[in-house]
Amino acid sequence: MSNWFNEKILLGMNCREYISKHATLLNFMALIILCFSFYAMAYRLIYGLGPATNLSDTYPWGFWISFDILAGIALAAPGLTVGTVVYLFGAKDYKHFARPAILSSLLGYIFAVFALMFDLGRYYRVFYVIGWSWGLNSILFLIAWHFFLYIIICLIEWFPAFFEWLGIEKAKNFFSKLGIWATVFGVIIAGGHQSALGGLFLVAPTKIHPLWYSALLPLFFLVSALFAGISMVIIESTISHKVFRDQLKTFDRADFDNKTLGLAKALVIILFVYLILKVLDLTHYNNWHYLKSEYGYWYLLEVVGFVLAPALVLINSVKNKKVKLVRFTTFWVVTGVILNRFNVSLIAYNWYIPLQEKYYPTWMEIALSLGVVTLIVLFYRFIVRRMSILS
Amino acid sequence: MNRREFFKRSLTIAGSLLIARNSNASDQPLSVYSTQNKANKKNWEKFEELKKTNSQIDESYAVLVDITKCIGCRRCEWACNEWNKNPNRPVKEFEASKDEKPSVFDRVRRTHAGEFTVVNRFHSKNKPVYVKKQCMHCAEAACLNACFVDAFKKTPQGAVLYNPSLCVGCRYCMIACPFDIPAYEYYNALTPQITKCTMCFDRVTDGKVPACVESCTSDALIFGKRSEMLKLAYNTINKNPERYINHVYGEHEAGGTNWLYISQIPFEKLGFPELDKTPIPAHSKSFLFTVKVLEVVAAAPLVWGAYYMISKNRSKKEGKKDE
Numbered sequence: 036m037s038n039w040f041n042e043k044i045l046l047g048m049n050c051r052e053y054i055s056k057h058a059t060l061l062n063f064m065a066l067i068i069l070c071f072s073f074y075a076m077a078y079r080l081i082y083g084l085g086p087a088t089n090l091s092d093t094y095p096w097g098f099w100i101s102f103d104i105l106a107g108i109a110l111a112a113p114g115l116t117v118g119t120v121v122y123l124f125g126a127k128d129y130k131h132f133a134r135p136a137i138l139s140s141l142l143g144y145i146f147a148v149f150a151l152m153f154d155l156g157r158y159y160r161v162f163y164v165i166g167w168s169w170g171l172n173s174i175l176f177l178i179a180w181h182f183f184l185y186i187i188i189c190l191i192e193w194f195p196a197f198f199e200w201l202g203i204e205k206a207k208n209f210f211s212k213l214g215i216w217a218t219v220f221g222v223i224i225a226g227g228h229q230s231a232l233g234g235l236f237l238v239a240p241t242k243i244h245p246l247w248y249s250a251l252l253p254l255f256f257l258v259s260a261l262f263a264g265i266s267m268v269i270i271e272s273t274i275s276h277k278v279f280r281d282q283l284k285t286f287d288r289a290d291f292d293n294k295t296l297g298l299a300k301a302l303v304i305i306l307f308v309y310l311i312l313k314v315l316d317l318t319h320y321n322n323w324h325y326l327k328s329e330y331g332y333w334y335l336l337e338v339v340g341f342v343l344a345p346a347l348v349l350i351n352s353v354k355n356k357k358v359k360l361v362r363f364t365t366f367w368v369v370t371g372v373i374l375n376r377f378n379v380s381l382i383a384y385n386w387y388i389p390l391q392e393k394y395y396p397t398w399m400e401i402a403l404s405l406g407v408v409t410l411i412v413l414f415y416r417f418i419v420r421r422m423s424i425l426s
Numbered sequence: 427m428n429r430r431e432f433f434k435r436s437l438t439i440a441g442s443l444l445i446a447r448n449s450n451a452s453d454q455p456l457s458v459y460s461t462q463n464k465a466n467k468k469n470w471e472k473f474e475e476l477k478k479t480n481s482q483i484d485e486s487y488a489v490l491v492d493i494t495k496c497i498g499c500r501r502c503e504w505a506c507n508e509w510n511k512n513p514n515r516p517v518k519e520f521e522a523s524k525d526e527k528p529s530v531f532d533r534v535r536r537t538h539a540g541e542f543t544v545v546n547r548f549h550s551k552n553k554p555v556y557v558k559k560q561c562m563h564c565a566e567a568a569c570l571n572a573c574f575v576d577a578f579k580k581t582p583q584g585a586v587l588y589n590p591s592l593c594v595g596c597r598y599c600m601i602a603c604p605f606d607i608p609a610y611e612y613y614n615a616l617t618p619q620i621t622k623c624t625m626c627f628d629r630v631t632d633g634k635v636p637a638c639v640e641s642c643t644s645d646a647l648i649f650g651k652r653s654e655m656l657k658l659a660y661n662t663i664n665k666n667p668e669r670y671i672n673h674v675y676g677e678h679e680a681g682g683t684n685w686l687y688i689s690q691i692p693f694e695k696l697g698f699p700e701l702d703k704t705p706i707p708a709h710s711k712s713f714l715f716t717v718k719v720l721e722v723v724a725a726a727p728l729v730w731g732a733y734y735m736i737s738k739n740r741s742k743k744e745g746k747k748d749e
Contacts (some may be wrong), residue, residue, distance in 0.1 A: 085459070085612030092458075092609045093539055095597035122732045156595020156618040160575075168575040168592050174710050175574035177717060219729050224461075226720050237710040238568055238602040241699045253713055307633050384601075407665070 043200070044260050046420060072406020075399035076277035078205060079153050088400050093388065095153075096380060102404050103150035105232055109256070110369065111143025112264030113271065114189055115225035122218040129294060134196060134424045135275060136268050142411045147315045148182060150407045174234045181228030188224060191217040201423040229386050230258040236379055243385035245324050246334045249316045252379070256326035258312065262305045264373040265298055266365035275425060278416075282425050292358040299353050302368070306346040313338055337378060341371025386387035460540025461614035465510040466590045468622045473579065473587050476631060486584035486684055487630060488652035490659055491558055491638060493689040493696070495646040495655035498524045498531070500545050505641035506560075509626065512540040531611035534697060537561075539611045542623040543638060550691045558638070558647075558697045560605045561586065562676060563684035568706035569599035569608055572590060577620075583610060584652065584684035585625035593620060604680055604699050604706055625684065652684060660667075660686050681705030 045053040082337070103285035113136035120126045121133040152158040164170075166182045194210035200381045233256025240248055249255070276291065317323055325331050345367045352360035383393060419425060490587070500520035507514035523530045529549035538557070543560035563710040568585045569577035577592040578599065588608075595618055600608045611618040626636035635649040648655065656677060675693045678684040679701040687693065694700050 079615075081615060083613055083618065084610075088612075090612060092600065093606065095600035095610060123729065125735050154596075156597070156614075157593065157616075158595075160592075160594045163575050163592060163594055165720055168577070170572075170574040170576040172571045172707065172711075172714065173598070174714065175572065176595060177714065179574055199699030203621060215733075219726065219733065222729050223721050224727060227717055229715065234710060234713045234717075235598070237713060238572055239604075240706070240707050241604050241701060242601075242736040250712075258527075404529075 038089040061189060064322060065413060068402070069406050070407045072409070074273040075406070076153060078359075078399060079403070084154075084156065087397065087402070089397050090393055091394065093385060093392070094381075094394035096384075097394055098381075099150060099154040099404065101377050101380045102373070103147055103154075103315050103407060105122070105380055106145060106373040107147045108232060109260045109263040109372050110267050111140045111147065112225065112229060112260040113137075113205040113268045114140025114192070114264075115229070116261055116264035117224050117268050118192065118218050119315050122215060122243045123222065129297075131425065132268055132272060132294070132298075134193075134270060135228065135419070136264075137189060137192045138418060139267065139271055139411075140426055141186070141193050141413065142414050143162070144182060144186050144189060146407050146411050146414075148186070149410075155213065174231050174237070177231045178235070181224050181231065184226065185221065187222045188221040191220065196422040196424055202246075207241065227255060227382060229253060230257040232256050233379070236384075239384065242385055243379065244330050244386035245320065245322050246317075246330060247383040249320065251312060251316050254312065255309070258305060258309045259346065259375060262302055262309065264341050265302045266372075268303075268366045269295055269298055269362060269365045270369065275419065279419055281419070282419070289309055292356075295358055295361055296353055296356060299349050299365075302365070303346055303349045305355065306342055306349070306368070310342055310346070311339070313342075326332075333378070333382070337371065337374055341374055345371065352399065457538040457541035457611045460513050460538070461611040461618070463510075463539065463611065463619050465489045465512075465542075465591075465622065465729075466588050466619055469585075469587050469622060469627045470589045470591075473581060473627045473629060483582035483649050484655060486582060487625075487649065488584060488637065488655040488684045488686055489625075489732035490648045490650075490655040491685065491687045492646050492648070492662065493555060493557055493687060495644050496545070496556040496558065497553065497644045497646075498545060498547060500524075501643065502558060502638035502647065503541070503543055503545060505637040506543045506623070507541070509629070509637035510542060510624075512542070517595035534608055536609075537622065538609045538622050539613075541609075542621065546697060548696050548709045549698070550695070553693065555689075555696065557687075559605075559607075560638075560685070560698075561625070563607050563623075563625050564680055564705070565682040566680070566686070568602035568604060568680070571707035571710070574598065581599045581627060583625075583627060585630070586622075587624060588620055588622065589696075590619045590621070594747040602706060606699055612725055618735055652686075657687055659686055663688060665688050678703045682707075 041047060041049055046054065075087065075305075086088055088097060088099075107252050115278070117129060117136035118140075121129050149331065152161065155161060164176060165183055170176045191210055191213050195207050195214065198204075198207035225234075230253035233252035235254055236243055236248070237250070272295070276286070281288070326335060345364045348364050349361065350366075352364065385393070452507055459481050467520075485610055498722070500523060501517060503519045504514065504520045506512070520581070530547075533553055535544040536543060543558060545556050545558050547553045548557060556738045563584055564579075565580070565588050567578065567580060570580060570586060573593075574596065575594055577590045581585050595610075597608075598622075600606075600610065601621060608620045610620055626634075626638075629636060633684065636647075639647040639649045648658065650658075656674060659674045659677075663672055663674075669727055670690055671692060673689075673693065673697055675687040675689070681703065727744045
C-alpha cells in the first residue's frame with residue numbers, strides 16, 4: 036500500500052523527498068494565499084454573509100457571483116470549444132489540446148460550485164434543486180441542472196486518463212467508448228448553460244443599464260464564452276508547455292506554433308461575430324445616444340478596447356505569424372470577458388445608484404476567490420504530473 | 427441640558443459606537459441585523475393548512491394607497507413590526523420622525539430583514555409627499571418565477587408567500603424583483619431567510635385587514651377586493667381630476683399587482699420604477715422555451731448528424747487517398 040502511494044501520489048519519491056522538492060517560493064506563496072482564503076471561508080461559515088462580505092439588500096450578488104461563477108464558467112469553456120472540435124468534428128490535429136482543455140473545464144466547474152457554496156445562504160440545501168423541489172420556470176434551475184450534468188459529462192471525458200493512471204484497463208476502455216456520447220451531450224449542455232448565465236439577467240430589465248440589457252444577453256454570453264474558451268486553451272497550453280516541458284516526449288515547436296495560429300484564426304472569426312451582434316443590438320434598441328455618457332464610455336472601452344482592438348491585433352499577428360503576440364492578445368481577450376461579466380452583473384446593475392452607494396468587495400471576498408483559483412492551479416498541476424493529460 | 431437629556435444623548439453615542447464597530451455598518455438601520463423572522467413560517471403554515479380545506483376564493487384582495495392622504499406618521503411601520511414580531515420601538519418615536527431634524531426621512535429607505543414596510547418622503551413644490559413602500563404582490567411575481575426551488579407561492583387571496591423550509595439562500599429573487607423588495611438576513615450564518623411583506627395573509631384569512639391598513643388613521647390605506655379597489659381608485663380620480671393624475675399604479679405595471687397607488691404627482695418622481703404591462707417572468711420565458719426546444723428536441727440529432735456527416739466525408743476522403 037505505501038509503495039502504491041509513493042508511486043502514484045508522490046511520483047516515486049518518499050514523503051521527505053516530496054516535501055523538500057516542493058519547498059519553492061511559488062508554492063510558499065500559494066500556501067499564504069490559501070491561508071487567507073481558508074480564514075475567509077471559515078469566517079463566512081461562522082459569522083455569515085453580513086460580516087464577511089459587503090453584500091446588501093441592494094446588491095444581493097457580489098464579487099463571488101461575478102468572478103467565480105460568471106467569469107469563471109466562461110473561462111472554463113475550453114472543454115466546450117476544443118472538446119467539440121476534436122472529438123465531434125474530428126479535428127485530430129488538435130487532439131493534444133483536448134485532454135488539458137477538458138481537465139480545466141472539469142476543475143473550473145467543480146471549483147465554481149465549491150465557491151458558490153459560500154455564497155449560498157443555506158449551502159447544505161443545494162441538493163434540493165436536484166431532487167426535492169423544482170422551480171421549473173427559473174433560469175437558475177436550468178443552470179443548476181446543467182452544472183450538475185456538465186460536471187458528470189466532464190468526469191466521463193476525463194475518466195479514461197484517470198483509469199489509465201490507476202491501471203484499470205477495463206474501465207478506461209469503457210469510458211473511452213462513452214466519450215463521443217459525452218461530447219455530444221456536452222456541447223448541448225455547455226451551450227445551454229453558458230447562454231443561461233446571460234439569461235439570468237433577463238429578469239432585470241429595469242435594473243441593468245440599457246447598453247448592457249438586451250434580449251440577446253444569452254447569445255452574447257454564449258459567443259463570448261466561445262472566444263474565452265479558445266483564448267484559455269492558448270493561454271493554458273502556453274503555460275503548461277513551459278512548465279511541464281519535461282513531460283512532453285515529442286514536442287515540435289513549429290507544429291505547436293502553427294496550431295496556436297490556427298486557434299487564433301477561429302478566435303478572430305468569433306470575435307467579429309460578437310462585434311456584429313453587438314452593433315445590431317445597439318441599433319435594434321436604438322441605444323446609440325447612450326454612448327455619450329459615462330456609462331457609454333465604459334461600454335465603448337469594453338467593446339472597442341477589449342473586443343475590437345484585440346481582434347485587429349490578432350488579424351495582424353496571424354498574418355505575420357507572430358505567435359508571441361497571439362499569446363499576449365489572448366490574455367487581453369480573457370480580461371475583456373471578465374470585464375464584461377463584471378459589467379453586466381455589478382457595474383451596469385443598479386446603474387442609477389450613486390457611485391458612493393455602489394458595492395465593492397471586502398478583502399475576504401477577494402481572498403476566498405483567489406484561494407479557489409490557487410486550488411484550481413494546484414489540482415491541475417497535481418493531475419497533469421500524474422496522468423497522461425499533455426502527451 | 428438637563429439630566430434626562432444627558433443620559434439620552436450618552437446612550438445614543440454609546441449605542442452608535444457599538445454599531446460602528448462594524449466598519450460600514452454605522453449608516454445602516456438596526457433592522458438589517460434582525461434575524462430569525464417568524465412571519466414567514468407562520469404564514470406558510472396557514473397557507474398549507476388552508477389548502478387542505480379547499481375553500482374557494484373568487485377574487486383576490488388589494489390595498490389601495492392614496493398617496494395624497496398619507497401624513498407620514500409611520501404608524502403602519504409600527505403596526506407591521508408589531509404584528510410580525512419584528513424589532514420595534516414605541517409608536518411615538520415613529521410619529522415624531524416627521525418633525526425631527528435629522529430625520530429618518532432624510533434619505534430614501536428600502537425594506538430590510540426586520541422591516542417589511544417603510545414610508546419615504548419626497549418633495550413636490552416644497553410640499554412633502556409620503557410614500558409607503560412594501561411588497562407589491564404581483565400577479566405574476568418575478569421572485570416566484572426566479573426561485574429555482576419553487577419557494578414562493580401566489581395565494582388566491584393575492585399575497586405572495588415565501589416558504590423558508592425550501593429556500594437555499596441564492597438571493598436570485600432579490601435580483602429579479604423590479605421593486606427591490608425581498609430582503610435577506612445577512613447576519614444569520616446558518617438559517618437565513620428572505621423576508622418581505624406577507625400582505626398579512628394570516629390576518630386576511632381570519633377576516634381581518636392587514637395590520638398597516640388597520641393602523642392607518644388618515645384613510646390613506648384601504649383594503650378590499652381588487653376589482654372594487656380599482657373602481658374606487660378611478661372614482662376618486664374622476665371626482666377630483668385636478669387633485670390626481672389619471673394613473674393607478676399597479677393596475678397594469680409588470681402585469682398587475684395587488685397593491686394599487688393613486689397620486690397627485692407622476693409616480694416616477696416618487697421612486698416607483700417605470701414598468702410596462704409585461705410581467706417580469708415574460709422576459710425570460712421565450713429564452714427558456716428556446717432552450718427546451720433546442721435541447722430536448724433539436725440539438726441531440728443535429729449534433730449527432732453533423733458528427734456523422736463529417737466522419738463519413740472523412741472516411742470517404744481517406745478511402746480515396748488509399749486507392
